[in-house]
Amino acid sequence: MKDSGPKGPRALVLLRNVRITDGSVNLRLQDRASAGDSLLEIDPLATDGRRRIRRFEHFDARFAALRISAPRERGIRVDITRLAFQSSDPHLTLADAAGRITITGDTLDADLIRVRFPGSQFSARGRVSWPHGPILWDLALRADSATLTDIAFVDPRFPAGAVLRGGVALRSHGPRVLEIKLDPLDVSYGAGPSRGK
Secondary structure, three states, X not given: OOOOOOOOOOOOEEEEEEEEEEEEEEEEEEOOOOOOHHHOOEEOOOOOOOEEEEEEEEEEXXXXXXXXXXXXXXXXXXXXXXXXXXXXXXXXXXXXXXEEEEEEOOEEEEEEEEEEEOOEEEEEEEEEXXXXXXXXXXXXXXXXXXXXXXXXXXXXXXXXXXXXXXXXXXXXXXXXXXEEEEOOEEEEEOOEEEEEO
């Protein structure tokens, strides 16, 4: 049977000056069984397969533009003036963010001039993807001050209480290897600072 739907380019769906106050967003994403599932919220009985549930509460946002579809561009693009939320998976509190993100399939491209967590502020540029489940990172960060416990969702082995300043490059080499480059290195932890590269 032939598709009788409309042919041609996608319609432009663009919302401007979007404001969300204390909203909730729930994502139900298909997921494979993995170690550590007991710590996650899983719906194993979904009609179309196993789903991992990620909840974003106290969602507070101002978007200058939210492009849902366009004739010649793929993905969803969001021009963010302000974004804050509490997430269940990964467990984190985002205090504020500003910049642009584009989501295309299982990839998020980011150019964020400001990202604030309770004890951190930095800028971020690059890509985050999840093609087969685990998150893969390819980001360049410039940290004014980053408390590593704020970003434990990147790697839970970061030492509690350590504070980082300077340039950071995160790059995944597969789901189990994360390369972290610090240039310059400026970390305060325990008895004193570490500086170098």
